[in-house]
Amino acid sequence: MSNAAEEILTIFVISDSAGETATKLAQATMAQYPTVEFNLFRKTFMSDKAILLKALKEAKKLNAMILYTMINEELVQLIRDFCQESDLFGFDVLTAPVLEIEKRSGVAPTREPGALHHLNKNYFKRIEAMEFAVKYDDGKDPRGFLEADVVLLGVSRTSKTPLSLFLANKNLKVANLPLVPQAHIPKQLWEVDKKKIVGLTNDPNVLNGIRKERMIAYGLNPDTAYSDIDKIRAELEFANDLYEKLGCVVINVASLSIEETASMIMNALDLEDHSYYTTEND
Amino acid sequence: MSNAAEEILTIFVISDSAGETATKLAQATMAQYPTVEFNLFRKTFMSDKAILLKALKEAKKLNAMILYTMINEELVQLIRDFCQESDLFGFDVLTAPVLEIEKRSGVAPTREPGALHHLNKNYFKRIEAMEFAVKYDDGKDPRGFLEADVVLLGVSRTSKTPLSLFLANKNLKVANLPLVPQAHIPKQLWEVDKKKIVGLTNDPNVLNGIRKERMIAYGLNPDTAYSDIDKIRAELEFANDLYEKLGCVVINVASLSIEETASMIMNALDLEDHSYYTTEND
Incomplete structure (x- = not known):
């Protein structure tokens, strides 16, 4: 018998849409096993029975685990039957919560694939938020502060740009301003509601390490003023x-990922993620 | 008896980390019910028993549905028992796939909360990709084409910027170039492997509508050269x-969301989303 841990585990994400939900779950699952090697296959936009069956047969051949989000009942049943007959592990991510809401509300689901990605008002707000983040990144135009839902402040290497983009994906308009001691603070900043401002900070030693690495990546001497610990403290x-x-x-990002920092910002500023969800009344 | 459809349904996302996976699932579920009103509460970074219990009691009071991703077995059991005793709907998103991998690999999960967001090599690649997208957006610097994983081309309003940012979240370095008939095509474009280039196109009538709306949003006359149908065709x-x-x-984005377009680009260029997943060997 071979050592199972040395084998590559195969995961199939099967979805009638872009497969974002099941992919996220596959990634969260794989992250629990840093020593295991995985192959992740995404089978997206599966709305045709024949094409779905072909994907399932491929999964069987590779003895794959299947994580699926399908809204068509017939196709859900097809996967369920196939997994049972072929003794494959299949995890239905969407059906249980969808049925629970039907039970509670008495309303039937639309059963439209990709309903999450409808080009509705919220979708266009998200596109706008992304364009906003690029436009008002790096203090490019301080007028953005007054229109923003969130204004991020921080010294170099406190994740201002990635955080702005990540929050934009949640329909939030974010402007950010890099802080350097000599810099002029735009007057608009004082006009912003303080409940919209987040000050990012970091541990001096962490910043020192990050900045040294950045200098090395640029092919420069790592011990410049940029990475000097006293300058960083100042x-x-x-x-x-x-x-x-x-x-x-104020949030110290020293040991936080952008997801974690973003979640904390939303908690602290009492903001909700309405990016993917809208009622017809919106 | 009140009309159930008129009540607000409450969903609790409970996670020991940022709650990204369960939130995505909640959103996909809610999107199936455009006429139902929802309240979504995110209870994130729940690693303490007492705080978790408080959140569960709150959920019970609101008769909420619970979608949860917890990796600590004791806390999973706590939620499971609480839901059973209180007759609450609880959906455990993470346990089944995690246990299946343990069974197949013989390896135990690390059981570290937020393993998805570890500040590993892949994490920093993602941060880099996000900064790359902002730097090389809108044809700002054609040298980016040669370093990019994907080069997006398209006329105005074909979602180049949001697509670039969305793909950056999947660790892909994307540069984009807006196309106008008079524009100079940077010589670097001809040096890029054509398997890395995606041409975005759209239906003239769709573009006409979008651009008119944009003009109106800017407080301008909607019937400018920008929205002229013949100009758009040219x-x-x-x-x-x-x-x-x-x-x-070539991808026509007329009826596609950025998630759908991004998924098609990844399929077409044979790219994988390795943003959240890394083995120790990486």
Whole structure:
């Protein structure tokens, strides 16, 4: 018998739409096994019975685990039967919560594939938020502060740009401003509601490490003023003083991913993620 | 008895991390019921028993449906028992796929909350990809074409910027170039492997509508050259000619969301989403 741990495990994501939900779940699952090697196949836009069956046969051949999000009942049944007959592991991600809502509301689901991605009002708001984030990144235009849902402040390498883009995906308009001690603070910042401002900070030693690596990546000497620990401390002090004056929320991103920081920002500013969900009344 | 459809349905997302997976599932579920009103509460970073219990009691009070992703077995059991005793609907999103991998691989999961968001090599690649997308958006610097995993071409309003940002979230470096008939095509474009280029196109009437709306949003006359249907046809023709010369993949985004277009691009260019997943060997 071969050592199972050395085999490559195959996961099939099968979806009648873009497969975002099941892919996310597959990734969360795989992340629990850093020593296991995986092959992830995405079978998306599966709305045809014959094409779906072909994908299932492929999964069987590879003895794959199947994670699926399908809204068509007939196709769900097809996968369920196939998995049972072929003794394949299939996990139906969507059916249980969808049926529970039908039971509670007395309303039938639309059963439209990709309903999550309808080009509705919220969708276009999200597109707008993404364009907003690019336009008002890096303090490019301080007028953005007054239109933004969130204004991010922070010294270099506190994840301002990725955080802005990530929050834009949740329909939030984000502008950000890099802080350097010598920099002029745009007057618009003082006009922003402090409940919309987040000051990002970091540990001096973490910043020192990140910045050194960045210099090395640029082919430069790692020990420049940019990575000097005393200069970094002065920068952080300047930033923290400003945050205190503004009375804004402060988050130390030292050990946080952007997902975690974004979630904390939404909790702290009492913001909701309405990116994918809209009622007909909206 | 009140009309159930008029009540607000409450969904709790409970997670020991940022709750991205369960939130996505909640959104996909809600999207099936455009006439039902929902309240979505995210209870994230729940790693403490007492705090978790408080959230569960709140859910019970609101008769909420619970979608949860927890990796600590004791906390999973706590939610399971609570839901059973209180007759609440609880859907465990993560346990079944995690256990299946343990069974197949013989390896135990790390059981670390937020393993999806570890600040590993892939995480930093994603941050880099996001910064790359902002840097090389809108043809700002054609040198980006040669470093990019994907080069997006398209006339105005074919979702180049949001698509670039969305793909960046999947660790792909994307540069994009807006096409206008008078524009100079940077010489670097001809040096790019055509298997990395995607030409975006759209239906003239769809573009006409979008652009008119944009003009109205800007407070301008909707009937400008920008929204003129003949001008739009000429632009699209110019773009399609270029795509043919380049021999690149062409996608018509007329009825597609960015998630759908992104999924098609990944299928067409044979790219994988490795954003959240890495083995220790990577």
